[in-house]
Amino acid sequence: MNEILVQTDHVKKYFPLKGSLSKKKARSVKAVDDITLSIRKGETLGLVGESGSGKTTLSRILLGLLPPTQGKVLINGKDIYAPANRAERHRSVGAVFQDPASSLNPRATIYRSLERPLRINGYDAKDARELILETAEKVNIGRELLDRFPHELSGGQQQRVSIARAIMLKPQLVILDEPTSALDVSVQAQTLNELLNLQQEFGLTYLFITHNLSVVRYMSDRICVMYGGRLMEMGSTQDVYERHLHPYTAGLLSSVPPLNPAQRSRKRYLLSGDMPSLIDAPAGCRFCSRCRFARPECAGEMPQLHDVGGGHLVECPYALELEGQ
Known part of the structure; x- marks a missing residue:
């Protein structure tokens, strides 16, 4: 599972705002801002973060539905937005969306929806x-x-139809955007197990997008944490859960009620405030306005992802100093 299937290279997606006075003063929403990551063949990469963090925009870029403002998206080393690779792009990537009813044609039978x-x-x-x-x-x-x-x-049943449609052409990458959030808990478990069985049988690679941190822990080999269009932390599921180093990741995981009563008195780091506007995004760390460990220099310069060991990447330059706090 070390062979790279998908590679994003400094991908950005800015949505220009209408009504700007001039090109020099043109403003835009920085929905995805300089994302570099890789997805290995056969793995499940979990993508988590608050609403508005850029998860769905990134997934649409990988699907070929939303061309990036800057950067490249490579699947098997080929730029999916190159005109010569357009047909291959559509066969290489499948998708299962959050609301199965809205993704199926209400006037077509299930057979026709699968046949088309x-x-x-x-x-x-x-x-x-x-x-x-x-x-x-x-x-x-x-x-x-x-x-x-x-x-x-x-x-x-509708979601199983969506899954069938996504895997029929044997895509190399399947993007699962909140595939179980609209389902009952018992049906969620059944659907997740079916997805794992299909992955093993067909050798599928998943990008699993969700707000449910318990589900992403069950499904994922590695986890990416997004905030404000940036990657805050990325590493193996075990590393991110047991040794999360970014303050934002700590806040996310603190919001999950523990199943073990003995852990209810655990140390918590609760998030406060709102995500900053992505129109006039701060020059420095996107999270510094909500971080209780923020220093003056955090607001001045954008930090970069760096490896703290074993492929565990963190954007905060003070992550190792804050460990255990």
């Missing part, structure tokens, strides 16, 4: 039917459901 991407990619009716039936069986969709419409299915 196959026919677009050159499958004839016979081959498409064989693949649909094979995939439906793997994700526990009964054949009797294929002739129904989305509103006739439960939320869990």
